[in-house]
Amino acid sequence: xxxxxxxxxxxxxxxxxxxxxxxxxxxxxxxxxxxxxxxxxxxxxxxxxxxxxxxxxxxxxxxxxxxxxxxxxxxxxxxxxxxxxxxxxxxxxxxxxxxxxxxxxxxxxxxxxxxxxxxxxxxxxxxxxxxxxxxxxxxxxxxxxxxxxxxxxxxxxxxxxxxxxxxxxxxxxxxxxxxxxxxxxxxxxxxxxxxxxxxxxxxxxxxxxxxxxxxxxxxxxxxxxxxxxxxxxxxxxxxxxxxxxxxxxxxxxxxxxxxxxxxxxxxxxxxxxxxxxxxxxxxxxxxxxxxxxxxxxxxxxxxxxxxxxxxxxxxxxxxxxxxxxxxxxxxxxxxxxxxxxxxxxxxxxxxxxxxxxxxxxxxxxxxxxxxxxxxxxxxxxxxxxxxxxxxxxxxxx
Ligand code: 13P
Numbered sequence: 001x002x003x004x005x006x007x008x009x010x011x012x013x014x015x016x017x018x019x020x021x022x023x024x025x026x027x028x029x030x031x032x033x034x035x036x037x038x039x040x041x042x043x044x045x046x047x048x049x050x051x052x053x054x055x056x057x058x059x060x061x062x063x064x065x066x067x068x069x070x071x072x073x074x075x076x077x078x079x080x081x082x083x084x085x086x087x088x089x090x091x092x093x094x095x096x097x098x099x100x101x102x103x104x105x106x107x108x109x110x111x112x113x114x115x116x117x118x119x120x121x122x123x124x125x126x127x128x129x130x131x132x133x134x135x136x137x138x139x140x141x142x143x144x145x146x147x148x149x150x151x152x153x154x155x156x157x158x159x160x161x162x163x164x165x166x167x168x169x170x171x172x173x174x175x176x177x178x179x180x181x182x183x184x185x186x187x188x189x190x191x192x193x194x195x196x197x198x199x200x201x202x203x204x205x206x207x208x209x210x211x212x213x214x215x216x217x218x219x220x221x222x223x224x225x226x227x228x229x230x231x232x233x234x235x236x237x238x239x240x241x242x243x244x245x246x247x248x249x250x251x252x253x254x255x256x257x258x259x260x261x262x263x264x265x266x267x268x269x270x271x272x273x274x275x276x277x278x279x280x281x282x283x284x285x286x287x288x289x290x291x292x293x294x295x296x297x298x299x300x301x302x303x304x305x306x307x308x309x310x311x312x313x314x315x316x317x318x319x320x321x322x323x324x325x326x327x328x329x330x331x332x333x334x335x336x337x338x339x340x341x342x343x344x345x346x347x348x349x350x351x352x353x354x355x356x357x358x359x360x361x362x363x364x365x366x367x368x369x370x371x372x373x374x375x376x377x378x379x380x381x382x383x384x385x386x387x388x389x390x391x392x393x394x395x396x397x
């Protein structure tokens with residue numbers, strides 16, 4: 001399986017420079033045709049040049065027993081992480097930490113993709129190798145966070161919208177050239193603040209525009225409308241909101257001619273609000289979440305890569321495992337940041353002598369989630385640290 005993915009990666013036209021140039025000339029040829037024949041001037045015609053590659057990339061990321069390492073914290077968020085272990089938010093410290101993550105030996109057995117922040121996409125490891133090259137050697141597809149973060153949504157109930165569409169096409173083309181093959185855009189929906197119809201529509205429309213632009217530039221879009229854990233609501237309310245959000249997201253994805261075979265989703269699991277008194281078992285979370293997916297997500301979508309959203313490391317793994325107890329139409333897996341990195345970061349503590357131990361803890365979590373993707377995680381032997389929740393009220397990523 002790992003070697004089949006390796007073949008996919010290595011044979012991917014995108015990862016070979018000369019093929020990339022070929023891809024560009026094909027696009028150019030198509031664009032020329034479009035100019036000559038205005039009737040054929042549809043975005044779909046241009047996008048066709050990347051269609052096969054997008055499908056291949058999405059399938060590689062959604063390969064059995066593997067998921068995504070989200071390591072795309074913005075500099076501000078990464079600073080908070082580093083502060084928690086007493087380190088300053090300098091480029092050198094961010095580089096040291098990201099070097100630790102991408103060089104963990106054998107990570108590619110469990111991790112198929114890594115989402116990077118722009119700085120990391122263009123950065124080298126501490127010993128001078130391009131982060132992107134290290135990932136590809138590990139059989140991990142590099143991805144890039146392309147959204148520009150959340151700002152207040154005027155006219156709403158104190159909700160937010162996600163910026164980043166201006167200049168996205170040219171940025172995406174540059175990211176592709178730098179080696180990225182998938183993208184991520186995270187917007188949020190708040191249950192305690194509504195969500196208002198306006199906020200849901202804006203979130204869905206922004207995701208759909210981003211997805212179309214990403215595909216047009218060879219990047220598989222990860223579509224992430226995070227329904228925040230904040231609130232006292234029960235699980236049924238989350239289910240109701242999630243149904244509304246995903247209905248709207250797919251409506252606009254279709255309206256924007258996004259090819260469903262070449263996208264990945266990054267939903268929140270359907271859970272009660274973090275401050276709800278009634279907690280849900282992994283079986284309940286799995287039942288609600290799968291019901292949502294069955295009702296809303298076409299089987300053409302290759303992969304559902306969940307975010308962890310403040311759940312503890314173990315909770316996120318148990319919930320994923322519960323969802324994989326019987327076959328699903330899509331690859332159901334992880335795209336965790338906090339639920340993969342928390343113990344690793346603490347174990348490292350910024351000390352070079354702890355690097356190996358920290359990499360080992362990352363591999364423990366990656367392996368646990370790989371097993372959960374296959375429905376074979378038992379939860380035995382987990383540390384107390386891994387059981388600690390990480391929910392932060394009003395969390396900003
Ligand atoms: P968490 O798993 O920490 O919620 O991160 C999700 C995310 O969007 C990172 O890319």
